[in-house]
Amino acid sequence: MPSLKEEASTKICGFMFHYAKASDDVSWHHGGTKNSLMFTQLLKELCVIEIFVCPKRCAEIEFGIVPSLCMDRQKHAFLNKNKKDYIAHPEDLSRTVCHHKLLTQIVYKGAKALKGKQLFPHELVQQVLLF
Numbered sequence: 001m002p003s004l005k006e007e008a009s010t011k012i013c014g015f016m017f018h019y020a021k022a023s024d025d026v027s028w029h030h031g032g033t034k035n036s037l038m039f040t041q042l043l044k045e046l047c048v049i050e051i052f053v054c055p056k057r058c059a060e061i062e063f064g065i066v067p068s069l070c071m072d073r074q075k076h077a078f079l080n081k082n083k084k085d086y087i088a089h090p091e092d093l094s095r096t097v098c099h100h101k102l103l104t105q106i107v108y109k110g111a112k113a114l115k116g117k118q119l120f121p122h123e124l125v126q127q128v129l130l131f
Contacts, residue, residue, distance in 0.1 A: 012039075053077060058098035063105050068115045071124055078102050079128065102128065 043051055049070050052061050058078070063071070071078070079102065080095040082088040089095045105113045106125055114121045 049074065056092060056094045058092075058094045059101065061098060061101075063102055063113060064115070066115065068121070068124060071114060072127070075124075075128060 047065070049061060049066055052058060053074070061078070063078075066074075076082065076088070077095075078098055080088050080092070080099040106128060110125065112121065114124050
């Protein structure tokens with residue numbers, strides 16, 4: 001069963017590259033490749049947080065623009081902690097810098113350092129400081 005991202009990608013590819021009729025057609029594969037490249041470029045332009053986490057560029061994350069739900073879901077990754085509260089990747093300098101950058105920003109700016117439309121900023125700060 002395809003994931004939601006794969007389904008969306010297939011539909012977008014179908015709209016943009018409608019000349020390819022069948023999924024086994026060579027032009028359909030070429031259209032899918034072009035769609036994937038455009039999707040990746042779009043994510044880079046939108047500064048989606050996952051673009052920084054995957055290639056080990058965590059130190060470049062600006063926590064003032066991270067959406068509150070993303071912060072809530074990714075707090076373990078940003079703090080470089082695993083479920084047992086141990087350092088997850090001690091050898092990864094980028095994650096260590098990210099950890100210190102997040103804590104420093106919270107200490108100096110408080111709850112105003114984080115976005116909080118879906119979650120209140122003080123709830124996020126409290127969760128981070130409990131680690």
